[in-house]
Structures are given as C-alpha cells and as structure tokens.
Amino acid sequence: MSFIPGHPVTAVVQRIEIHKLRDGDNLILGFSIGGGIDQDSSQNPFSEDKTDKGIYVTRVSKGGPAEVAGLRMGDKIMQVNGWDMTMVTHDQARKKLTKKNEDVVRLLVTRKSLENAIRQSMMQH
Amino acid sequence: MQKPAQKEAKSSDSHSSQQDLMKTSSAEDEKGDVDLYRGEEEIQKELQDKQQPKSAAVGETQSSVSAAEDLQTYSEREWKGNTAKSLLIRKGYEAIASEFNLRRVRGDNYCALRATLFQVLSQSKQLPALLHDSEISEWPKEMHSDQDFIREWQFPFEISKSKVQHLEQCLELLKNKWQEAVQCKSLEERERMCQQVFRGHDEEYELLEALKFLMLRTAIQLHSDMEKGSDVPEFCWLLFARDSSKCPKTFLTNHLRHVGFSGGLEQVEMCLLGYCLQETIQVVRLYKCDTEEFITYYPNDHKNASPLCLLTEDDRHYNVLVPKKSSKFDSYGRPKWNPPSDGQSSITTHL
Numbered sequence: 001m002s003f004i005p006g007h008p009v010t011a012v013v014q015r016i017e018i019h020k021l022r023d024g025d026n027l028i029l030g031f032s033i034g035g036g037i038d039q040d041s042s043q044n045p046f047s048e049d050k051t052d053k054g055i056y057v058t059r060v061s062k063g064g065p066a067e068v069a070g071l072r073m074g075d076k077i078m079q080v081n082g083w084d085m086t087m088v089t090h091d092q093a094r095k096k097l098t099k100k101n102e103d104v105v106r107l108l109v110t111r112k113s114l115e116n117a118i119r120q121s122m123m124q125h
Numbered sequence: 126m127q128k129p130a131q132k133e134a135k136s137s138d139s140h141s142s143q144q145d146l147m148k149t150s151s152a153e154d155e156k157g158d159v160d161l162y163r164g165e166e167e168i169q170k171e172l173q174d175k176q177q178p179k180s181a182a183v184g185e186t187q188s189s190v191s192a193a194e195d196l197q198t199y200s201e202r203e204w205k206g207n208t209a210k211s212l213l214i215r216k217g218y219e220a221i222a223s224e225f226n227l228r229r230v231r232g233d234n235y236c237a238l239r240a241t242l243f244q245v246l247s248q249s250k251q252l253p254a255l256l257h258d259s260e261i262s263e264w265p266k267e268m269h270s271d272q273d274f275i276r277e278w279q280f281p282f283e284i285s286k287s288k289v290q291h292l293e294q295c296l297e298l299l300k301n302k303w304q305e306a307v308q309c310k311s312l313e314e315r316e317r318m319c320q321q322v323f324r325g326h327d328e329e330y331e332l333l334e335a336l337k338f339l340m341l342r343t344a345i346q347l348h349s350d351m352e353k354g355s356d357v358p359e360f361c362w363l364l365f366a367r368d369s370s371k372c373p374k375t376f377l378t379n380h381l382r383h384v385g386f387s388g389g390l391e392q393v394e395m396c397l398l399g400y401c402l403q404e405t406i407q408v409v410r411l412y413k414c415d416t417e418e419f420i421t422y423y424p425n426d427h428k429n430a431s432p433l434c435l436l437t438e439d440d441r442h443y444n445v446l447v448p449k450k451s452s453k454f455d456s457y458g459r460p461k462w463n464p465p466s467d468g469q470s471s472i473t474t475h476l
Contacts (some may be wrong), residue, residue: 041474059473
C-alpha cells in the first residue's frame with residue numbers, strides 16, 4: 001500500500017478482536033510487532049513503501065490468541081482500541097497493546113493480500 | 126456565611142438547645158426550677174466550635190483541597206500494620222507513587238464532586254460544549270416548568286431567593302469560574318484561583334450544586350433519547366435500571382438530591398458526571414489493586430486522552446491525583462512526547 005505523508009491513505013481494513021490469554025500474572029497476545037516512528041523503517045520486510053513508519057506484525061505464534069483471532073504476519077496495525085497506531089513510537093505501540101486492565105484488544109489492520117485481491121478484482125472490470 | 130460542615134454541627138447544637146428549651150418549658154410546668162440559661166462553659170465551647178470548623182480530611186487549614194504530598198509517605202503513615210487489606214492498599218499506592226502526588230479532599234459527601242471539580246478547574250483546557258450555550262440561565266426555569274423538578278432541590282446553605290433563581294446563579298458561577306480557569310496564563314495563577322474557590326465557603330458549594338444540576342439535565346436528555354430508541358452510552362441503561370431510579374424524577378428524588386447530604390456518588394453516577402462534562406474521570410481504586418478494576422474510567426469508553434485523575438481507597442472517599450514532576454506527564458497533565466530517535470534501531474517486541 002502506498003503511504004505518502006499528507007495524502008489520504010486508501011486501504012482495505014480488517015477488524016481483529018484478540019482475547020488475551022492469561023498466563024499467571026501476564027496477559028499474552030501471541031504476536032510480535034516491529035516498526036514505529038523511532039525505528040529504522042528500511043528494515044521492514046512487509047511494507048511496500050520503505051519510508052512507512054507504521055507498526056507491523058512480524059510474527060504470529062501458532063495457535064495463540066492473535067492467530068485464533070485472524071491476525072497474520074505482515075499485517076499493518078492502524079488502530080488499537082480506537083487509538084491511532086500510524087504515528088507512534090515502538091514503545092507507545094507496545095503499551096497500547098499490553099494494558100493490564102484490558103482483556104480484549106480490537107485492532108484495525110490492513111493486509112497486502114486483501115489489497116491485492118481487491119485490486120485484481122477491480123482490474124478485471 | 127456559614128460553612129456547611131460547621132453548619133451541621135451548629136444545627137445539631139441549635140436543634141438540641143431547641144429541644145432543651147421545649148423540654149424546659151414543659152418541665153417548668155411541673156418543676157419550675159430548671160435552668161433556662163446556658164452555662165459559661167457551654168457558651169465558650171460554642172464560640173470555639175465556630176472558630177475551628179471540623180474539616181476531617183484536611184487538617185487545620187480552611188482549604189477543601191490540601192497541598193500535594195508524596196503518596197508513598199502518605200501510604201506508610203496511614204496504613205501501618207500487616208493485615209491483608211493494609212498490604213493490598215499499600216501495594217496500590219506503591220504502584221502509582223512514581224507517577225502521582227496526592228492532594229487530599231475535604232471528606233464530606235460532596236467529595237467525589239469536589240475532587241472532580243477541582244481537577245476540572247485546575248486542568249481543563251476549554252469549556253465543555255454544554256456550557257457554551259447562551260441560554261444556560263434559562264435551564265432551571267425550563268426544567269422546573271417541565272415536571273416541577275426543582276421543588277425538591279436541597280441546598281447546603283440558606284438561600285434568599287427561589288430555588289430556581291438560585292440554581293441560575295450557581296450555573297452562571299460555574300460557567301464564569303470555568304472560563305476564568307481556562308484563561309489563566311500560568312500554573313501559579315490557576316492554582317491561586319483554585320485556592321480561592323476551594324475554601325469551604327458558599328461559592329464552592331454553589332459550584333458543586335451546579336454540577337448536580339448539569340447531571341440532572343443530562344440524565345433527562347439521555348432518558349428521553351432512550352425512550353425514543355436513539356443510541357445512548359452504555360451507562361444510561363445501568364443508571365435507569367435501578368428500581369429506585371427508573372426515570373429522571375426518581376433519580377432526583379432518591380439519589381441526586383441526597384448527594385452531599387446523606388450520600389455520595391455511585392459509580393454509574395460518576396459515569397454520568399464524566400459524560401456531562403465531556404471528561405473522562407480516571408479513578409485509581411486501591412481496594413481493587415491486583416484486579417482489572419484497579420484503574421477504572423468513568424465513563425469507560427475513555428474518549429478523553431487527558432483524563433481527570435482521582436484516587437479512592439473504597440469507592441466512598443475520593444482524593445485528587447496530580448502528576449509528579451518526574452513523571453511522563455507535564456505539569457498540565459499532558460503526556461510528554463519522547464523525541465524520535467535517529468531511526469537506527471529496528472527492534473521487534475513479542476507480546
């Protein structure tokens with residue numbers, strides 16, 4: 001997806017509701033994140049635009065809460081519980097996802113495969 | 126002007142001296158040797174009571190909200206011992222001690238309203254849409270003519286005009302004070318303004334009564350929306366699900382008009398308060414430490430990124446939390462932004 005600062009982002013979004021798993025004192029989500037405005041975005045293998053400083057899902061644990069909820073590696077996280085994730089530091093993103101008093105996080109994500117599928121179906125018309 | 130806390134003491138005194146007088150006059154019929162006059166000691170005591178009003182939570186000062194103090198120190202002083210409860214409460218205090226300092230609030234049944242009002246006047250950056258309305262002074266009249274609502278209103282002080290007129294005055298005062306607060310140019314100026322308001326005088330109570338009025342007005346609007354089938358915030362269903370408050374009238378009669386007198390605010394009423402002021406009230410509830418309700422938002426959709434922070438040990442008495450200088454919030458309660466790094470790191474975090 002193209003992310004040009006200052007231009008509206010047109011993307012297909014998916015809503016993912018993750019129910020955290022309680023493991024003793026911890027609440028587990030079962031995925032890893034990369035990215036953030038304070039990170040080096042050129043290292044991101046999932047973004048189309050290497051200047052995209054958004055938060056991406058770099059790994060999803062097999063059978064974990066995130067996979068069960070439908071999150072996939074490469075997804076870009078746009079929002080967490082209504083909070084914007086497109087302009088946050090890595091640590092800010094981590095915090096929004098790991099609030100101790102929240103059992104459920106609702107993510108808004110965009111996914112390349114979805115985008116490509118839509119683009120292809122549009123091209124056929 | 127009399128202070129309500131002291132007024133309670135005085136009215137019970139005058140009540141008992143009334144009773145004494147009554148007893149005396151009937152006793153006189155029988156005995157004729159009962160002393161009608163109070164002794165010197167009684168008079169002295171009454172004078173002393175007048176000069177040192179009881180302000181349980183706040184010590185010798187007149188202020189309704191004390192100066193900031195360290196949470197850890199306070200916790201260790203107030204909760205000595207090793208009962209399960211003490212340990213839990215101290216744990217709660219410790220969890221937030223690096224982020225906040227404590228300001229103790231006068232401990233009467235107004236404390237939830239008072240703590241919220243204090244935070245509003247010291248932090249709010251703008252008037253809520255509700256108060257922008259230029260017709261604000263018409264509202265008490267409108268509400269009263271609708272269903273005779275104001276007849277039952279209780280004030281904690283004597284009023285010289287009608288209840289409706291007095292509520293108009295309270296609302297105007299709230300609007301003016303809020304505007305004054307927002308327009309303060311420095312923290313010191315704002316703090317001075319707050320100290321002027323929170324002195325336990327009638328002005329403070331007029332503002333608190335104005336808040337109650339706004340809550341009622343909002344409840345009436347929300348109830349009407351509910352009846353029409355429009356979307357309402359979740360807490361409305363809870364507010365009007367109680368047998369004792371199925372509609373705004375009974376909400377007023379059985380709950381709201383007693384706030385400050387014989388009762389405080391229930392949690393669902395805290396949601397109403399936050400909602401009508403367009404603020405989110407963030408409460409650290411110490412007895413809920415180690416549970417998901419340790420920090421609860423009223424209302425819980427937490428729309429406001431800069432909530433008003435309060436603390437309670439028991440959901441009954443509320444104190445104010447102010448950010449510590451070294452914390453992640455600046456002195457206005459706004460989050461401090463970390464400067465972005467030069468982008469050399471590319472870490473992943475497993476959650």
